[in-house]
Every structure is written in C-alpha cells, then in structure tokens.
Amino acid sequence: MPEVLTFDAVVVGAGPAGAAAALALARAGRSVVLVERGPFPGAKNVYGGVVYGRVLDDIVPNWWEEVPVERWVVRRSTMMMTGTQSLSVDFRTDAWGSAPYNGMTTLRSHFDAWLAGKATGAGARLVASTVATGLVRDGAGRVVGVRTDRDGAELHAPVVIACDGVNSFLAKEAGLLPRAEASHHTLGVKEVLDLPHGAINERFGVQDHEGVDMEILGCTREIPGGGFLYTNADTVSIGVVVSLPQLAASGVRPEELVADLKAHPTIAPLLRGSSLREYAAHLIPEGGYDTMPALASDGMLVAGDAGAMTLAAGLWLEGVNFAIGSGYAAGRAADRALAAGDCSARGLASYRTDLESQFVLADHKRLRKAPSLVLSDRVQQRYPGLLCDLAEGMFTVTNPTPKAGGLKLTRAAAARYGVSLRQLATDTVRGLRIFG
Amino acid sequence: MSAPPPARRRWDGISFEERMATVDFRVGARAHIAVDADVCRSCTTKACVTACPANLFAPTADGGILFNYEECFECGTCYMVCNSEGALTWTYPDGGHGVVFHHG
Numbered sequence: 001m002p003e004v005l006t007f008d009a010v011v012v013g014a015g016p017a018g019a020a021a022a023l024a025l026a027r028a029g030r031s032v033v034l035v036e037r038g039p040f041p042g043a044k045n046v047y048g049g050v051v052y053g054r055v056l057d058d059i060v061p062n063w064w065e066e067v068p069v070e071r072w073v074v075r076r077s078t079m080m081m082t083g084t085q086s087l088s089v090d091f092r093t094d095a096w097g098s099a100p101y102n103g104m105t106t107l108r109s110h111f112d113a114w115l116a117g118k119a120t121g122a123g124a125r126l127v128a129s130t131v132a133t134g135l136v137r138d139g140a141g142r143v144v145g146v147r148t149d150r151d152g153a154e155l156h157a158p159v160v161i162a163c164d165g166v167n168s169f170l171a172k173e174a175g176l177l178p179r180a181e182a183s184h185h186t187l188g189v190k191e192v193l194d195l196p197h198g199a200i201n202e203r204f205g206v207q208d209h210e211g212v213d214m215e216i217l218g219c220t221r222e223i224p225g226g227g228f229l230y231t232n233a234d235t236v237s238i239g240v241v242v243s244l245p246q247l248a249a250s251g252v253r254p255e256e257l258v259a260d261l262k263a264h265p266t267i268a269p270l271l272r273g274s275s276l277r278e279y280a281a282h283l284i285p286e287g288g289y290d291t292m293p294a295l296a297s298d299g300m301l302v303a304g305d306a307g308a309m310t311l312a313a314g315l316w317l318e319g320v321n322f323a324i325g326s327g328y329a330a331g332r333a334a335d336r337a338l339a340a341g342d343c344s345a346r347g348l349a350s351y352r353t354d355l356e357s358q359f360v361l362a363d364h365k366r367l368r369k370a371p372s373l374v375l376s377d378r379v380q381q382r383y384p385g386l387l388c389d390l391a392e393g394m395f396t397v398t399n400p401t402p403k404a405g406g407l408k409l410t411r412a413a414a415a416r417y418g419v420s421l422r423q424l425a426t427d428t429v430r431g432l433r434i435f436g
Numbered sequence: 437m438s439a440p441p442p443a444r445r446r447w448d449g450i451s452f453e454e455r456m457a458t459v460d461f462r463v464g465a466r467a468h469i470a471v472d473a474d475v476c477r478s479c480t481t482k483a484c485v486t487a488c489p490a491n492l493f494a495p496t497a498d499g500g501i502l503f504n505y506e507e508c509f510e511c512g513t514c515y516m517v518c519n520s521e522g523a524l525t526w527t528y529p530d531g532g533h534g535v536v537f538h539h540g
Contacts (some may be wrong), residue, residue: 037528037532038532038534038536039462039532039536042537042540043535043536043537044510044534044537044540045537045540046534046535046537046540047540064445079482107538107539108537108540109537109538109540111505128531128532129531129532130532131529131530131531132532133527134442138517148531149530150531150532166512167512169527169528180516180518181516182516182517185516187487187489187511187513189489190540191455192539232539235538235539244487244513244517245517247486247487247517248481248483248484248487248517249481250486251486252486253486253491254487255452255455255489259450260447276450276454276455276458277458277539278458278459278537278538278539278540279455279456279458279459280459280509280537280539280540281489281509281511281513282491282509282511282540283511283512283513283516284535341475368461
C-alpha cells in the first residue's frame with residue numbers, strides 16, 4: 001500500500017493561483033498541502049511580464065513594501081510597426097511610481113516564491129520536487145486526492161484545487177479541459193538580456209526603480225500575435241506571443257521572430273551591447289471566456305491558467321492577477337464547502353458565483369469578443385502598416401507640394417493595405433463596443 | 437529513442453546552442469516524451485518540427501521523427517500541435533527534474 005497523507009485540502013501547483021489558494025485555506029485554519037513539481041515555486045513558470053498588484057491589496061496589506069520587485073511600471077507604450085516604421089502611443093504618469101502603484105516587473109522565480117512563502121508562513125505545507133501524477137477518486141467517482149511520484153504516495157482531502165498550469169493534466173483527467181486544443185493557446189518565447197541599470201534608465205527615459213512596459217503589434221510576420229519589451233532592474237525581457245496553430249503552419253521558427261524584433265531599427269538601439277541571460281518559452285491559454293472549462297466538479301476546483309484565466313484582450317494583457325484572484329477565491333470557496341460538509345460540485349458552486357461578481361470573470365465576460373478582433377487579419381496584418389503610413393504621410397513635409405488632408409492620406413494608406421474606409425469604420429465601432 | 441541534435445540555424449549572431457546553453461536543465465533519467473515512429477511516418481505536416489521552441493524534433497530521411505527530451509521547456513507545444521492521435525505522448529518530467537527558469 002502506498003503511503004497516504006490526509007489534509008483538509010490539496011492544492012496542486014505553487015504558482016500564483018496555488019499559493020493564493022493555499023494562503024486562503026491556511027488562514028481559515030485548514031490543513032493544506034501545496035504540491036509543486038519544480039524544485040522551488042516559480043521554477044517552471046514564464047510570463048512577460050508585469051504583475052498588476054491591486055488584487056494583492058486585500059490579501060497582503062502593504063505588499064509593495066516587501067514584494068520582490070524589479071521595477072515599477074510608470075510608462076506604458078503601445079507600438080505598431082512594419083519592418084521599417086513604428087508608431088507609438090506612449091503614456092507616462094507619476095501616479096504609478098508611488099504606493100499603492102499599478103504594475104511592476106518581477107521575475108517568477110522571485111515573485112512566485114514570495115507568494116508561496118506567504119502561504120507557508122500561514123501554515124500551509126509546501127512539498128516541492130513532486131509531481132501530482134493523477135487523481136484519486138472514491139467509489140462514487142468523486143475526487144478525493146492526488147497520486148504523486150514520491151514512491152507513489154497519495155495526498156487525500158475532501159477537496160483538490162488544480163492550479164497546475166496551462167497544460168493542467170488534472171483538469172484534463174477530470175474531463176474539464178480538452179486534451180489538446182492548439183487554437184485556444186499561444187506560445188510565448190522570451191529572451192532576458194543583461195543590460196546595466198543606468199543604461200536602461202537612459203535608453204528608456206526612466207529613473208531609479210521606474211520601469212517601462214512596451215506592447216508591440218506588427219512584429220510577427222504573417223502569424224497572429226504580438227511582441228513585448230519590459231524593463232527589469234538590470235535586464236530587459238523581450239519576446240513574442242504567437243498563435244500556436246498558425247506558428248506550426250508557418251514554417252517560421254519562434255526564435256527567428258524574436259531575432260527579427262531585436263533587429264528592428266526602433267528596438268535595436270535600446271538593446272545595443274546587451275547579452276543573453278536566459279531563453280525561455282511557455283504556453284498561454286488565450287481562448288478567453290468562451291473556452292473556459294467548468295471550474296468545479298465533485299471534490300475539485302480549477303484556478304489560474306488551468307482554468308484558462310489569462311486575459312489576452314489586446315490593450316489588456318494580464319494573467320498573474322487573474323491567477324491570484326481565482327486562486328484566493330477557490331481557497332475561500334473550498335473553506336466554505338468544508339465548513340458545510342459538502343465538497344460536491346454543488347457545494348463548491350460559490351466559487352464561480354464569487355468570480356462572476358469580481359474582476360476575474362467580469363472582465364473576461366465583458367471582453368469575450370476581444371480575441372476575435374485582436375487576432376483578425378486586419379488588426380494583425382493591415383492596420384499596423386496602415387497607421388504607420390498615415391503617420392508618415394502626415395509628418396513628411398512635401399514642399400513645394402501642398403499638404404494632403406487627413407482623409408486623403410487615410411484613403412491612400414487604406415487602399416495600399418487593401419482596407420476599405422467602410423471596414424475601417426466598422427472595426428472602429430466594433431473596437432469601441434468591445435473596449436468602450 | 438534519443439537522437440543527435442538536429443541541424444541548427446543561426447539568427448541574430450546567437451547560435452541555437454548558445455541560446456539553449458543559457459537555460460538550466462536538470463535532466464532526469466526518464467524520457468518524458470515518447471513518439472510512435474510509425475505514426476510519425478504517415479504525418480505530412482510535422483508541426484512539432486517547426487513549433488517546438490527548443491527545437492527538439494528533427495525529421496529523418498525515412499519520414500520519421502527523431503527527438504531529444506533533455507533540453508525541453510515543458511511548454512506542451514509539441515503535443516498540442518500534433519495532429520496524429522497517439523503519435524506523441526507527453527508527461528511532466530519527474531519531480532525536481534527538467535527545466536528550471538531563473539528569469540521566467
């Protein structure tokens with residue numbers, strides 16, 4: 001017989017969702033084990049990335065005084081580019097540079113370990129270097145624990161919270177997630193480059209611990225996706241996120257896209273003299289609200305990337321905050337179900353109700369149509385060039401030829417990219433409906 | 437089945453080997469990827485070859501697939517893009533093994 005350890009709750013995955021779930025349960029006085037397959041929390045995790053901290057306010061008061069931050073984001077730049085042009089909307093504010101802050105760059109090996117430390121500090125038991133290899137069910141088919149690869153030891157509890165990430169084999173085994181649905185996923189590839197702190201400040205126009213978040217459209221050739229460039233303390237993170245099925249069909253290697261972006265005339269001067277510190281890749285569940293699994297079954301809840309909680313809505317690209325919000329809500333729902341003595345899907349149903357009432361599912365529901373617009377051929381392949389051409393037309397002085405009007409320039413740029421003014425107007429209205 | 441590294445291409449002055457050498461892999465004894473060479477021989481797309489960010493899959497002259505498991509990001513791209521049922525079996529490496537990201 002394998003060894004069996006029994007708890008009030010088993011949480012699988014010590015990323016932000018799992019750490020938040022374990023923290024909520026431990027604070028409620030529940031015995032909870034947090035299983036992590038990596039040697040430490042965050043070891044398997046990759047993101048852009050920026051963490052938006054508002055979700056932490058109620059969970060860790062004054063979190064900004066202790067969180068392992070790289071830089072506080074005070075500039076957010078949205079850039080559209082072609083091979084030879086770029087057009088940015090660059091926003092900067094003092095408001096994001098002091099407490100309570102807005103977003104921060106941080107590294108997952110630091111941030112995830114910090115949040116998991118909050119859970120263990122509250123009494124959760126972290127078991128690292130251990131894979132949860134499958135679900136344990138009772139005679140009625142209810143989930144009552146997980147098997148592990150530690151000599152086959154089993155962890156039993158009335159409720160299991162699967163926070164095991166984008167590939168969630170537990171949610172798949174429970175029948176909540178499809179086995180492999182490439183079209184619901186994007187691939188992120190990232191390079192972290194060494195660059196001295198002072199050089200970052202000079203090149204990106206910031207001071208001290210201020211940071212920059214750049215989102216880039218038009219840098220992924222014919223593959224739907226986008227690019228990013230974020231400043232850390234003395235490194236920068238640059239990469240692309242691309243549609244998985246279209247990457248596979250394209251014949252283009254992912255690292256080639258990153259190399260293209262690094263060589264772009266707008267980007268290359270920012271990176272000059274840098275050297276590669278770490279190359280990384282990870283999948284992102286980007287299908288949005290309409291592709292989310294059922295979030296509860298008998299004895300089991302799903303949170304974070306395992307529940308496809310990443311918000312990829314063009315202007316907004318968020319994930320860690322959704323993982324924390326959903327994980328904490330899952331932990332609280334599990335505690336309520338334990339108190340009521342009913343961990344069936346019905347007993348755990350308050351989890352979904354809670355998520356619908358707060359940003360986690362409210363944002364997803366509101367922006368459910370965003371992926372189809374953001375990933376459309378026009379937004380991906382035509383508008384970046386159209387807008388760059390329009391800007392070039394506006395700002396190129398053509399003396400002695402008189403200036404052309406904005407409408408004439410728009411018409412010319414639209415024609416060059418095969419877009420009708422009617423389509424442009426329709427997409428503008430559609431965008432306002434989705435994002436407005 | 438483990439294979440010699442597939443032919444590498446070079447972009448932006450950094451070779452693929454140099455890129456992968458920046459990553460901390462704690463290689464386990466058990467291969468966590470398995471492919472069924474017979475199924476792969478009938479595959480016309482070989483999407484894993486293009487999409488795997490670690491470039492672990494290489495086509496062979498007889499239409500099959502050679503692969504490495506050691507330097508795997510554990511992202512799941514290969515089994516997600518594989519359109520041949522049963523061709524590719526993918527699990528997590530044993531606990532504590534596999535990729536360790538320090539700047540993820």
